[in-house]
Amino acid sequence: MQTVSPAFSCDLKSLIQTNLTARYSHVNRKRVSVLCSYRSESFSFPNGIGSSRADWQSSCAILASKVASAENSSSITRGLADQVAAVNGHSNGSVNLSLVPSETKNGKPGLVQPLTNTDLSPAPSHGSTLRVAYQGVPGAYSEAAAGKAYPNSEAIPCDQFDVAFQAVELWIADRAVLPVENSLGGSIHRNYDLLLRHRLHIVGEVQIPVHHCLLALPGVRADCITRVISHPQALAQTEGSLNKLTPRAAIEAFHDTAAAAEYIATNNLRDTAAVASARAAELYGLQILADGIQDDAGNVTRFLMLAREPIIPRTDRPFKTSIVFAAQEHQGTSVLFKVLSAFAFRNISLTKIESRPHHNCPLRVVDDGSVGTKKHFEYTFYVDFEASMAEARAQNALAEVQEYTSFLRVLGSYPMDMTPWSTLPSEDA
Template sequence: MTRVTRIAYQGEPGANSHAVCNQHYPDAESVPCASFEDVFAAVDNGEAELAMIPIDNSIAGRVADIHHFLPGSGLHIIAEHFLPIQFTVMGLPGARLDAIETVHSHVHALGQCRRFIREHGLTPTISGDTAGAAREVAEAKDPTQAAIAPPLAAETYGLQILAEDVEDEDHNTTRFVVLSKEMLAAPAGDGPVVTSFVFHVRNIPAALYKALGGFATNGVNMTKLESYMVGGEFVATMFLAEVEAHPDDPGLKRALDELAFFTHEVKVLGVYPADPFRSVRAE
């Protein structure tokens, strides 16, 4: 793969997606995009070599829309990164926490910081995203307004952090995947690997049960299985699955061969190194 010079993400500068780009690709230019469609398009048309996309959150669950965009995007998962989410309350320089009346943030962030908001008697105000909330507070120039956003947003918009670690749960973590036009599969036998794939199960009795049986009998650990509708048909169910194995491993190879008997299609989205965070959280 050519050297990464640009990586696209959804959101405004200072967002968690921006932070994880800086963390893992510090020498690349992080390119903000208004929507997930714009992120996929940026990689597809060559404006960026990679995309950083959130796919799951330990509290909110799966990120909406990604499962629909990814299979037909023509892009491939080449890496995963877990980001523990740290929310801070930020206001104008010189602002005091006891003088704050309203707090702006994304609806999910507000929901994940209910305890702090309630204890301080703040009025929540929904913004498009967390970094956008910080920008809004900076532009409003009102010392009674604050934002709940990642620390990077305070640095980006010249705000002062008034309180740290305001999230209700300390296990709040978002999993991101890195997408590329190139299919860069991790080699077999070189450490833990995750394989992500989608399949379209046949509309026959026990098809899903039989399709998944091969993973159990071959000792393959499936860590994710999610369904979603396609084409507006209630019987046309697509599944996104992830397993901790490499397609060249004999067990997964046999399981995928068995899966093919009960599905219309099986499409591998990526074969990539497992983030060490997986094993840390499992201990």
């Protein structure tokens, strides 16, 4: 979080706006949005709060925790709203955050609606319940992962992976739980790119067995299905079963498994089925045409737990460390062999290697006078290895790796998920 401009010199109480929204009229609580202005200069609060970034974050958290007891708060002036700067290139006005259960429908509480980019006003939140952001809607596998990673937490659905990252950075959520790889579908490249773009830290991992179901509206038979929709990963993981169950159906990609189920229920599509979880069928009133349709019973997705601050590495339990690096200029991918050797010589096992295009330098040009000019693609490399940064062998390995790289970043050193896998369906998946 950047510091605040000296021009922004109003009293702290004027930053608070207590507001009830008709969208959440069934919830008996007040929602607060605290707007912050972002500039590069330092700022001193009138009541003596310090000017450092840490002081500002602490004061925001303390302020938000006291707001619940405030009966009457002053509204934010129009001039202050004009001072709110753009966040990640998007202009942000006075936005009310919708982080509690959603609107009523036919007199009954609805489901929590996903966060969107417009919801990401820089308003810190603080409370006794841990808020965990995930991508998708209620019933998604990511929701089950968030519940396993942080039991009894408040799950915050987000419509995009990037929104989940920003929700943690802007103090809307305390943690994020996002998928990075699946045992059948492979890596989720988007989240690897976002790990490098954002400054969150990996503080843990959780692995969820994926139990897919074929869902449709009540009364619909499998032979009446002409279209099957779901997330591309889910479709890839059930390709063989879908060819047998719905051989004449068209396969179409959707942005989320549970959202596909919601789409069918909302639009009353009797010719369309979705690949999603049993929990999604329960939430959206669909019937399960086929259960456990994943092509491999060992279908498991690995999720990362992200936070604003890293955890302290330990040596009393198995730890994993994730790094990202790029080769030195003109060295090319031959550096990868040297990097791997640094771990092999110290008996450190690698569990993951992933390469992604180097966005700042996608091509490397080599001029050979006798042959001509050659162009090679440049990559950044993501590596997971089984060792804690508290161990001397891990520190020595990274010290050697740093000699061969143009940049090296430790994404996190965190406990490994040692939970035994179960291929049986659960109520969350």
